[in-house]
Amino acid sequence: MGVTAVLLGLLAKLWLQLGDVALLPLRWNAATLPFAIAIAAIVTTISSLMYQFWAAYRNSADFYLEFVLKPLVLPDLIWVGLLPGLSEELLFRGVMLPAFGTDTTGIAVSSLCFGILHLSSCKQWQYVVWATIVGFILGYSAVVTNNLLIPIIAHVLINLISSSIWKLKHPES
Numbered sequence: 001m002g003v004t005a006v007l008l009g010l011l012a013k014l015w016l017q018l019g020d021v022a023l024l025p026l027r028w029n030a031a032t033l034p035f036a037i038a039i040a041a042i043v044t045t046i047s048s049l050m051y052q053f054w055a056a057y058r059n060s061a062d063f064y065l066e067f068v069l070k071p072l073v074l075p076d077l078i079w080v081g082l083l084p085g086l087s088e089e090l091l092f093r094g095v096m097l098p099a100f101g102t103d104t105t106g107i108a109v110s111s112l113c114f115g116i117l118h119l120s121s122c123k124q125w126q127y128v129v130w131a132t133i134v135g136f137i138l139g140y141s142a143v144v145t146n147n148l149l150i151p152i153i154a155h156v157l158i159n160l161i162s163s164s165i166w167k168l169k170h171p172e173s
Helices: 002-018 032-053 055-069 074-100 104-117 122-145 149-169
Strands: none
Touching: 002 074, 032 055, 032 122, 032 149, 055 074, 055 122, 055 149, 074 104, 074 122, 074 149, 104 122, 122 149
16 A cells, blocks of 8 residues: 555656646645545445445445455554545546546546556456546545645545444454
């Protein structure tokens, strides 16, 4: 996970250096944290409901999360929140989204790439579809607010909350 985060961060930096693209702005204001928390709460709630009621998604999520979370202990989950939340948002919403356009097409392309990043096996396509939808939500929030900090905070919270819940419900992993 750390290596992937570094590689994604380097790719984003390289793209910024070699491409004609500007990073979306990072701005802190009074609405940043509440908006990011609301996005994280909505995404986590929908994911929890899908996990509970859609067996194929549950199996797909379990396959991916066991692969990622099994070797970790609870304090390690801080890194599960921070590393992907920062590096993935920097690349997919910070650099890729402005490069492809801050419109529906740009959001869709960057979201699809984000979803594909979460593919670890062909049998867990449902998780990739969900990651693509989450990418669209995060991309839309970045475009609407013109603030990369909102999807970064939301992504960190989504990963931290969902991985903690999964790890606590699967103590044998």
